[in-house]
Amino acid sequence: GDSVTQMEGPVTLSEEAFLTINCTYTATGYPSLFWYVQYPGEGLQLLLKATKADDKGSNKGFEATYRKETTSFHLEKGSVQVSDSAVYFCALEGSYIPTFGRGTSLIVHP
Amino acid sequence: GAVVSQHPSWVICKSGTSVKIECRSLDFQATTMFWYRQFPKQSLMLMATSNEGSKATYEQGVEKDKFLINHASLTLSTLTVTSAHPEDSSFYICSAIDDRGYSPLHFGNGTRLTVT
Numbered sequence: 001g002d003s004v005t006q007m008e009g010p011v012t013l014s015e016e017a018f019l020t021i022n023c024t025y026t027a028t029g030y031p032s033l034f035w036y037v038q039y040p041g042e043g044l045q046l047l048l049k050a051t052k053a054d055d056k057g058s059n060k061g062f063e064a065t066y067r068k069e070t071t072s073f074h075l076e077k078g079s080v081q082v083s084d085s086a087v088y089f090c091a092l093e094g095s096y097i098p099t100f101g102r103g104t105s106l107i108v109h110p
Numbered sequence: 111g112a113v114v115s116q117h118p119s120w121v122i123c124k125s126g127t128s129v130k131i132e133c134r135s136l137d138f139q140a141t142t143m144f145w146y147r148q149f150p151k152q153s154l155m156l157m158a159t160s161n162e163g164s165k166a167t168y169e170q171g172v173e174k175d176k177f178l179i180n181h182a183s184l185t186l187s188t189l190t191v192t193s194a195h196p197e198d199s200s201f202y203i204c205s206a207i208d209d210r211g212y213s214p215l216h217f218g219n220g221t222r223l224t225v226t
Contacts, residue, residue: 097144
């Protein structure tokens with residue numbers, strides 16, 4: 001079945017540092033890939049998405065490129081802020097039920 | 111953008127009582143909604159798939175008689191935690207699929223349930 005593997009957290013960074021959160025997947029066919037963000041005490045919000053190979057999703061300074069050859073969708077940001085502290089979920093929608101990674105907690109210190 | 115409203119956002123109840131959580135799609139119809147449970151510092155656990163007009167499909171290990179799901183209209187699904195116990199305390203999140211297009215999922219803001 002489909003699966004998503006994310007790097008374990010927490011990821012702790014200083015403000016303005018570079019961020020990478022790794023995500024790899026296994027799926028049949030050609031799934032769409034997503035990153036969701038969950039701020040403390042809230043539900044999930046869509047951060048960005050990519051629907052086909054080589055697509056780059058971007059939003060709020062975050063980027064991720066759909067790499068079919070490496071089955072990856074790593075999340076990056078060039079300069080993180082304290083307000084980026086949250087849990088980030090990688091997800092795919094290929095089969096009927098969406099599949100989520102375990103989530104990676106990001107903590108950004110001033 | 112599409113909005114999913116989940117209510118209440120937090121609730122405290124006594125052991126043995128039942129609690130109902132509502133999930134509404136405000137500006138789209140959703141034949142299918144999902145209910146998730148999230149423990150502290152852990153990922154989302156899919157509990158069940160809610161389908162309008164039919165019985166919900168529960169994931170393995172989820173007690174359907176304890177977590178009653180009713181999807182009575184195209185914009186409303188409810189989760190009722192029956193005879194709640196402290197171990198049911200958790201963060202419950204719903205999501206909905208817009209009938210006009212499959213992705214992305216739209217999430218409610220979650221319900222923090224505390225059973226005393």
